[in-house]
Amino acid sequence: MRSHTYLQDIIFYTTQCLTQSAGLLLQLPQSVTAQANVLLARFWLIEPMLSYEFSDTSAATLYLTAKLSSHPVSVRDICNAYTYLWSDSSPLFRRQPSPQQQPPEPTAYTPTDSQKTSFHNRLLSLEARILYTLGFDTHVALPHPLAITYLQALEFFNHSKSEIGSLTIKYLNTALLSPQMLYLTHQPNALAVAAVYNAARDLGAKMPDTSWWEVFDCDREELGFLVVGMRSLEGWVGKMREDGKGVWEEGMVRRKDVEGEMTRRGLLRGNGDKAVDEEEEMARLMDERMATMEAQS
Amino acid sequence: MASKGKSRWAETEEDAELAARQKREKEEKKRMKAEKARRQQEALEAQKAKEATAATQEDGDDGRPVKRRRLSPEASATNGTGEAASNTAPKLLRFNGGGFGKCRSVENYDKLNDIEEGAYGWVARAKELATGKIVALKRLKIDPKDRSGLPVTGLREIQILRDCDHRNVVKLKEVVVGEDTRKIENIFLALEFVEHDLKSILEDMPEPFLASEVKTLLLQLASGVSYLHDHWILHRDLKTSNLLLNNRGQLKIADFGMARYVGDPPPPKLTQLVVTLWYRAPELLLGASRYGAAIDMWSIGCIFGELLTREPLLQGKNEVDELGLIFDLCGVPNEDSWPGFRRLPNARSLRLPSGKDARTAGSAIRVRFPLLTTAGVSLLNGLLALDPEKRPTAKEMLAHEYFRQDPKPKQEAMFPTFPSKAGQERRRRRETPNAPMRGGAAEIGAVDFSGIFTGREREEKGGGFALRMV
Ligand SMILES: Nc1ncnc2c1ncn2[C@@H]1O[C@H](COP(=O)(O)OP(=O)(O)OP(=O)(O)O)[C@@H](O)[C@H]1O
Ligand SMILES: [Mg+2]
Numbered sequence: 001m002r003s004h005t006y007l008q009d010i011i012f013y014t015t016q017c018l019t020q021s022a023g024l025l026l027q028l029p030q031s032v033t034a035q036a037n038v039l040l041a042r043f044w045l046i047e048p049m050l051s052y053e054f055s056d057t058s059a060a061t062l063y064l065t066a067k068l069s070s071h072p073v074s075v076r077d078i079c080n081a082y083t084y085l086w087s088d089s090s091p092l093f094r095r096q097p098s099p100q101q102q103p104p105e106p107t108a109y110t111p112t113d114s115q116k117t118s119f120h121n122r123l124l125s126l127e128a129r130i131l132y133t134l135g136f137d138t139h140v141a142l143p144h145p146l147a148i149t150y151l152q153a154l155e156f157f158n159h160s161k162s163e164i165g166s167l168t169i170k171y172l173n174t175a176l177l178s179p180q181m182l183y184l185t186h187q188p189n190a191l192a193v194a195a196v197y198n199a200a201r202d203l204g205a206k207m208p209d210t211s212w213w214e215v216f217d218c219d220r221e222e223l224g225f226l227v228v229g230m231r232s233l234e235g236w237v238g239k240m241r242e243d244g245k246g247v248w249e250e251g252m253v254r255r256k257d258v259e260g261e262m263t264r265r266g267l268l269r270g271n272g273d274k275a276v277d278e279e280e281e282m283a284r285l286m287d288e289r290m291a292t293m294e295a296q297s
Numbered sequence: 298m299a300s301k302g303k304s305r306w307a308e309t310e311e312d313a314e315l316a317a318r319q320k321r322e323k324e325e326k327k328r329m330k331a332e333k334a335r336r337q338q339e340a341l342e343a344q345k346a347k348e349a350t351a352a353t354q355e356d357g358d359d360g361r362p363v364k365r366r367r368l369s370p371e372a373s374a375t376n377g378t379g380e381a382a383s384n385t386a387p388k389l390l391r392f393n394g395g396g397f398g399k400c401r402s403v404e405n406y407d408k409l410n411d412i413e414e415g416a417y418g419w420v421a422r423a424k425e426l427a428t429g430k431i432v433a434l435k436r437l438k439i440d441p442k443d444r445s446g447l448p449v450t451g452l453r454e455i456q457i458l459r460d461c462d463h464r465n466v467v468k469l470k471e472v473v474v475g476e477d478t479r480k481i482e483n484i485f486l487a488l489e490f491v492e493h494d495l496k497s498i499l500e501d502m503p504e505p506f507l508a509s510e511v512k513t514l515l516l517q518l519a520s521g522v523s524y525l526h527d528h529w530i531l532h533r534d535l536k537t538s539n540l541l542l543n544n545r546g547q548l549k550i551a552d553f554g555m556a557r558y559v560g561d562p563p564p565p566k567l568t569q570l571v572v573t574l575w576y577r578a579p580e581l582l583l584g585a586s587r588y589g590a591a592i593d594m595w596s597i598g599c600i601f602g603e604l605l606t607r608e609p610l611l612q613g614k615n616e617v618d619e620l621g622l623i624f625d626l627c628g629v630p631n632e633d634s635w636p637g638f639r640r641l642p643n644a645r646s647l648r649l650p651s652g653k654d655a656r657t658a659g660s661a662i663r664v665r666f667p668l669l670t671t672a673g674v675s676l677l678n679g680l681l682a683l684d685p686e687k688r689p690t691a692k693e694m695l696a697h698e699y700f701r702q703d704p705k706p707k708q709e710a711m712f713p714t715f716p717s718k719a720g721q722e723r724r725r726r727r728e729t730p731n732a733p734m735r736g737g738a739a740e741i742g743a744v745d746f747s748g749i750f751t752g753r754e755r756e757e758k759g760g761g762f763a764l765r766m767v
Binding site: 046063067068070072074075120123124125127128129131132133135136137138139 | 398399400444445446447449452453455456459460471472474478480481484560564
């Protein structure tokens, strides 16, 4: 049976991927992008996902974290990056273009002046909204530096630490995208331990015989939970891709897709942004929607 | 008593009644406001408790907490004040993300009086309605025309204050916003209220601080700065008006509007537009974009001097003048005293005295502070070393001989008390140079300092100073 948070999870995952892609396009250090991922997750704990366009929320969190870092980005650059990723030319969540296909015209992903202005306004109001919602708590402690420190402290007899290190970081970065929101439920030290553990196990590195994780203040139970959580994302994504083809081949999920569906089912009234019924009901209906999509595919 | 004829100053009965009614109304209004705040507080706590229990109950059978975000916006539109409280327990927000929550409204506070109001900021004394606790509310300067959004300085100030916990750093209690939460236009920091700032005290005191008092203040300052530097925070605007003192003799570092985190190694390019001119280190004046904790130590040196004399130490009229005053007090730099200073952007075109004249042009600190002990002079000389590498760190400063010698630092509790201006009346505006402003970095250009010692008494006469240094 499928979880009723199905659609929310997809929105979460795809939007976090969008943030990562924008971070790459804007050449931001991963530490900045990762913080944006965490802020976005925090924001959505409090603010309903449908309040704002998903890509706007992603852009605003990235803009904000970059602003507070030593790598600020201009509104213009952020606007260009998101317009591109949001456009039909974006490779994000689309089938690989066939070789015969014409490459897209640059106008297809270059924002017009009015788009720029409107983006700019949304970005600034959302920035303030995010800060207000988070009580101006923008501090994010990432597990990445801890993981490196732990690796240095540990002895893996038969493996190079750099190999384990890069896989560890990969686990940590992947976990940022997980709708399980592991970064909100667990402390950086526990995330670091679990990522090291997973990486070492994947590579067949021999770990110390002792309960070494306890040295880093992580107990067996928490480690077990995180090890499974971090590993499950790949399977989940794979299953999603098989299940909901439409979602993965038509670009980023947009708010209007979700809203349109909800309106059609009489969940949204008139102006299209006021929920009239319980969340529970909505979630159920959205699951149905996904089921239909699945049946069609 | 004989009934007095009514003078035009005497209150009529109507006046009295009107006054009484106004007072009643005011009290009633206050009571209502307090009641409202109390109820909001209760609702908030109830919500928290509910979420907490829900979070534990909602653990799925595999032991995983059920995490669910809300997908749709609330049915009721946001309603201004105390939104966080009044939108009571969002039904599906069962997952407690570890204490993130919306800001409360400034309406939870009652303004008592302005502390500081001017072109640069607004700080007021206020009372939290629900608890009666006194705070200082500082409004973030927001320029609605600034198209880059909320000011990074204000955001850093909040972030840094949130992360700090030290007795010599002012505490941030919470951030609150203006009543209309659909547009976040007014942002206030609710800070622990501290009765005085050092600047006002120094301006008003008839006698300077005693040597024992100066030591206590400096120790607390160094202890706070050491905490900041240990946590990779540069304050970048230390000066007496940003140092607060409470009635128990405790010093608190305030105003983190210029502060920022710096890593190790420090970021390659930092702005030079920091630190109020009179407290600005020579490397900043010479245009260094790589600088570190030593700039704060320089400011501490300037504050040290100011505590001794009640007068700011180096009151330059502009960057060039400031640099001149510095060289005059601390000596002229050369490749021995400050290796590599010539490579700083603004140093290339400086004309400085050299040769024999430069040798006599050492530090004048000893002369300027005749009453300061040898240990005191050595500390001040160290803090005001031209070469940032030669200044002591805050930790080293704490261990300095000066603090161990008699007179010993005075116990904080034995500190004299001062009338608190912040507690009662509006401040005067003062005319110190303002905090660094936005805009282009000062271009110093070609400047000739080669004659700066011609006025010095102790200098040998007849020295031609117009030698160019290569
Ligand atoms: N917590 C506080 N308690 C009492 N008074 C305070 C407090 N914080 C600030 N003040 C008073 O308000 C004055 C200005 O505060 P602050 O230095 O933080 O802001 P600012 O000077 O406006 O900022 P900036 O220096 O960035 O322009 C201080 O000099 C002090 O007199
Ligand atoms: Mg100030």
